[in-house]
Amino acid sequence: MPQVFVIDYGMGNILSVLSAVRFLGATAEVTSDPESVARAAKLILPGVGSFRRAMESLRASGLDRAIHHAVHNDAKLLGICLGMQLLGTVGTEDGETEGLGLVNQRVDAFSPGELAGRKVPHIGFSPVKAAPGARLFAGLPAEADFYFVHSYRMAPDIPDTVVSSCEHGVPFAAAVEKGNIFGTQFHPEKSQTNGLLLLRNFLRL
Template identity: 35%
Template sequence: MATKKNKITVVDYGMGNLFNVTRALELLECDVCLTGDINTIIKSEKLLLPGVGAFEDGMRDLKENNLDSAIKEYVQTDKPLLGICLGMQLLMTTSEENGNHDGLDLIKGKVVRFKDPKDHSNKYKIPQIGWNELLIAEKKQYSTRINTWDGSILDGLDKKPFMYFLHSYFVVPEDEQVYLAETSYGRDLFCSVVQKNQIFGCQFHPERS
């Protein structure tokens, strides 16, 4: 009997490296649907919101195609949604990138920029580009459970896995209990993975990690 494939819908709204994302999912033998169709998104089994670029542009493109409403309606079905990089940031309430802009408000919080380095050394630059480690968030709801990621989206990973990052901004959720992983860069310790019920977000690029 053939193994049932994971059916994953990837939101196509003109932002993000869709080829790398879909290719990575196909290598994992997932059944991938790349679409900007509202009804398909709402009826998805699992939804992935990728993204590379500016927050304002991402929200504009979602709204112009009514995909913001489609994503919110999908979330009401209590099925999993994963936002990657910009896709994770779009889950927040607001962003300060290039002004103040409203997000999807699926997770209460804001998007802020890295603090400028105190010195002019070449060690820390903005944007962060390259490999960095995930740390078990001290604030997260799993911290009392043997300090592991057991039962979370990161279940099975080593304690301090390295992932690939490319960003100048990061999320600051209001509820510390949704912090799943943190990462240190320059003068900031930021939330790099978030989980609220069936809504997940990762600042790193899993398709490049």
């Protein structure tokens, strides 16, 4: 397995991601250095917190350009939770903020109308329907439980993207795959063996 770089930009449960990846036998390192990110073959972008703050932090450190550079050089990138949302075009948490634009979808809050009494944040294990051929879900059942904790989501109809979906009042994108770019709205590092199997699939890509 190639070395994995977990991007540290001050937002997220880096340790959890790191220990899951190491548990699976991969060599993993935390980095906030744009040059290491730009040269990496495999990247994980974790993240917990506000979209705006996260993008500000990525831009201030030049990590946004480093991620683009790596992805253009065919690095495999996995965004987790906020990390997946950052792949999108625009985030609406805390005002509109431009995202990394690697996945052609915006990130909006669950609106009270569509929730039909369901609670926000969406917290807990929910079943995810794997899209046919989704590489992250290879070997997993067509529907498997993953742990979510979020109040914002991407709508599931995304052009040129393989979208595995979940439902919380409305369907939303639980995981995306577009070439070498991957994202999960749920936390695979917190989703017991289902999550470990998914992470192993990413590590083996």
